[in-house]
Amino acid sequence: IKAALLDYPVGQTNRNKWFEKWPAMAVLTADCTMWTNNCMKALLQMQSGQDKKAMEKFYEFSKDQIATMVDRVRGKLAKLQRKLMSQLLIIDVHARDVVKDMIDEGVSSTGDFQWTKQMRYYWENTENGGAADDNDDDGDSKEGATGGPKLLKLADIEAGLCQQGEESIIRQTNAKFKCSYEYQGCAGRLVITPLTDKCYLTLTGALHLHKGGAPAGPAGTGKTETVKDLAKSL
DSSP states (O other), X not given: OHHHHHTOOTTOSOOHHHHHHSOHHHHHHHHHHHHHHHHHHHHHHHHHTSOTTHHHHHHHHHHHHHHHHHHHHTSOOOHHHHHHHHHHHXXXXXXXXXXXXXXXXXXXXXXXXXXXXXXXXXXXXXXXXXXXXXXXXXXXXXXXXXXXXXXXXXXXXXXXXXXXXXXXEEEETTEEEEOOOOOOOSOOOOOOOHHHHHHHHHHHHHHHTTOOOXXXXXXXXXXXXXXXXXXXXX
């Protein structure tokens, strides 16, 4: 995953060579990490007043990336490559929709619930307190501050500064999980709907409180598959 992050084609819409170079799990995790990083970068630019249109620019960039991926899928691909592209499209289309929703809601801060409720992938130094609880006693978010989640610096990636002790950390609201790095191969992923998001939010919150969750509903509606898909995300 570190190597895939270091090799990520920063600022490029065409990532075809990168997709084919790395294992599926490394590509998916690195893709989610870079999406989180780019969203954080846009929100911080808006928060500081540096660029009030940063999120809209990232939205257009995301659409261009997806269009390039669609063109690639229409071409000739090996079976495993097509499975990987299918997973990436499912994740990236949802990510694009999240960005659009944040634009419509007028989100301009890293502490906004519309942002913190998303499943966010960070690259943190867990040995130096990077994976510390990102909420203070009164519940205010410290995301992006010292001791909180690390904004992956693009210059650091390009320079190869992935230090020992850094790991993939998944966050949603105040819940935090270390990536388990369990080998899954090129496993399929579910299409992410608003209900899927609510299930993820509820279950990660329950796990954060050392509790469990029991999705209820009619048979055949995807309860078990949703829980399995959440497990794949972690």
